[in-house]
Amino acid sequence: MTGATLAAARAGDESAFAALVEPFRGELQAHCYRMVGSYEDSEDLVQETFLRAWRKRKSFQGRSTFRAWLYRIATNACLDLLDRRPRKIRPHEGAAPLAEVPWLQPYPDEVLEAIPSGEAEPEAEVVARETMELAFIAAIQLLPPKQRAALILRDVLGWSAAETASLLETSVAAANSALQRARATMKRHLPERRLDWRAGEEPSEQERALLERYMDATERNDPVAMARLLREDAFCSMPPLEAWYVGNEAIVAAWVQDGFGTDAVGRLQSVPVSANRQPAVAIYRKRPGGTEYRPLALDVLRFDDGRVAEIVVFGPDVFGAFGLPATM
Numbered sequence: 344m345t346g347a348t349l350a351a352a353r354a355g356d357e358s359a360f361a362a363l364v365e366p367f368r369g370e371l372q373a374h375c376y377r378m379v380g381s382y383e384d385s386e387d388l389v390q391e392t393f394l395r396a397w398r399k400r401k402s403f404q405g406r407s408t409f410r411a412w413l414y415r416i417a418t419n420a421c422l423d424l425l426d427r428r429p430r431k432i433r434p435h436e437g438a439a440p441l442a443e444v445p446w447l448q449p450y451p452d453e454v455l456e457a458i459p460s461g462e463a464e465p466e467a468e469v470v471a472r473e474t475m476e477l478a479f480i481a482a483i484q485l486l487p488p489k490q491r492a493a494l495i496l497r498d499v500l501g502w503s504a505a506e507t508a509s510l511l512e513t514s515v516a517a518a519n520s521a522l523q524r525a526r527a528t529m530k531r532h533l534p535e536r537r538l539d540w541r542a543g544e545e546p547s548e549q550e551r552a553l554l555e556r557y558m559d560a561t562e563r564n565d566p567v568a569m570a571r572l573l574r575e576d577a578f579c580s581m582p583p584l585e586a587w588y589v590g591n592e593a594i595v596a597a598w599v600q601d602g603f604g605t606d607a608v609g610r611l612q613s614v615p616v617s618a619n620r621q622p623a624v625a626i627y628r629k630r631p632g633g634t635e636y637r638p639l640a641l642d643v644l645r646f647d648d649g650r651v652a653e654i655v656v657f658g659p660d661v662f663g664a665f666g667l668p669a670t671m
Contacts, residue, residue, distance in 0.1 A: 348363060349403075353401050353403070357397075360400060364393050364396060364413065369454065369455070369458035372385045372386065372388075372389045373385075373458065374414065374417055374495065375389060375421055376450055376475075376480070377474065377475070377480060377499065378418070378422075378491060378492065379446075380444055380446055380480050380481065380483075381447070381448050382448040382451075383664075388417065388421055388424065392413065392420050395416050395419075396413060396416050399416070407506075415510050418495075419510070422488050422489070425488040432444065432484070433445070438580075438587050439478075439481075439532075439580070440481035440484070441578070441582075441587070441653070442582075442585075442586075444481045444485075444582060445583035445584075447481055447583075449477070449619055449623065449657055449661055449664075450480075451616070451617075451665045452617035452620060453617075453665070453666070455475065474498075476619055476621060477619045477621065477643055477655055478533060478645070478653070479533065482528075482533050483495070483529065485532060486525050486529075489511055489521055490521045490522075490528070492507075492510070493507055493522045494525040494526065494529065504518055504519055504522075507522075549649055550646050553646055553650070553651070554615060554644070556572055557644065558624055561611055561613045561624065561626060562611050562613055564604055564610075564611060565604070566595045566599055566604035569595055569598075569603075570592065572651050573591035573595070573654075574648070574650045574651065575591055576590060576652075577589075577594055578653050579594045579597075579653075579654040579655075579656065580656070581655075581656040581657075582655065608628065609628050609633065610629045611626055611627065611629075612627045612628075612629075612636050613625065613627070614626075616665050618643045618665070619643060621643050623642060623644060625667050626638075626640050626641070627639060627671050636670060636671035637659070637669070637671075638669070639659060640659065641656070641657045641658075641659075641661050641665070642654050642655070642656050
């Protein structure tokens with residue numbers, strides 16, 4: 344950002360303003376997604392952030408970085424949305440957060456890949472990308488909005504207690520208290536292995552083979568093969584439905600009730616994709632007597648010890664965000 348560009352933007356030059364804000368679009372959308380758990384809302388919130396920034400452009404005095412100024416505006420836009428449209432969690436005994444957040448949507452990894460790496464803050468960038476995992480996004484939705492903001496600002500973006508308190512318009516002590524309460528809630532709802540976030544790694548050969556086997560079992564319409572791929576304690580949820588299944592037998596039995604493993608399901612084709620830094624499979628179905636394969640579901644997977652530990656099934660309405668075709 345040059346002084347001339349900033350001066351032009353403050354004077355009302357829309358192209359100069361766009362040159363300032365557009366490099367931050369991707370990371371701001373990821374930030375809004377963490378706050379609200381909805382990919383569609385995150386797109387709208389970035390637009391709202393840029394609109395507010397344009398209206399307030401003359402108020403930027405350079406006392407913070409331009410990036411921090413935009414994050415402040417984006418966070419407030421998210422908090423305002425959450426105040427206007429409070430979303431209530433439906434707690435269910437024995438369920439995981441993945442089954443309690445009906446508005447949860449997957450986030451295409453292609454959009455994440457477009458975010459420029461933060462050379463000035465490489466470690467923060469790695470941590471930020473790791474905290475896109477669906478289990479983290481679902482768990483953070485259980486927090487009250489200001490606790491949610493405190494956790495993201497401090498533990499994901501690395502803001503100081505004073506900066507966080509200023510944004511939340513509260514004292515440092517109150518901001519620290521909100522952070523501690525948020526961390527305690529997250530610890531209760533996330534498996535222990537997810538409390539230590541680490542850099543993402545490329546899928547191993549074993550994971551790639553497991554994904555291929557999952558796709559093969561899907562396309563062969565084979566519930567027996569699918570059951571062998573799942574951990575005995577595997578968990579499956581299907582936002583926005585109030586339904587979840589625990590255990591490989593229960594999961595496959597539920598799918599069989601919907602026609603999996605019978606001729607009624609028709610023919611299935613699967614396409615590998617990636618969402619929330621996790622492997623995923625887009626599944627298309629050609630109904631009996633049909634001529635085209637149409638979107639059926641998008642399964643986001645988590646692997647553990649060579650088997651499928653978690654499946655989050657999303658409906659065909661999310662295919663567009665992944666650039667997937669409407670027919671095959």
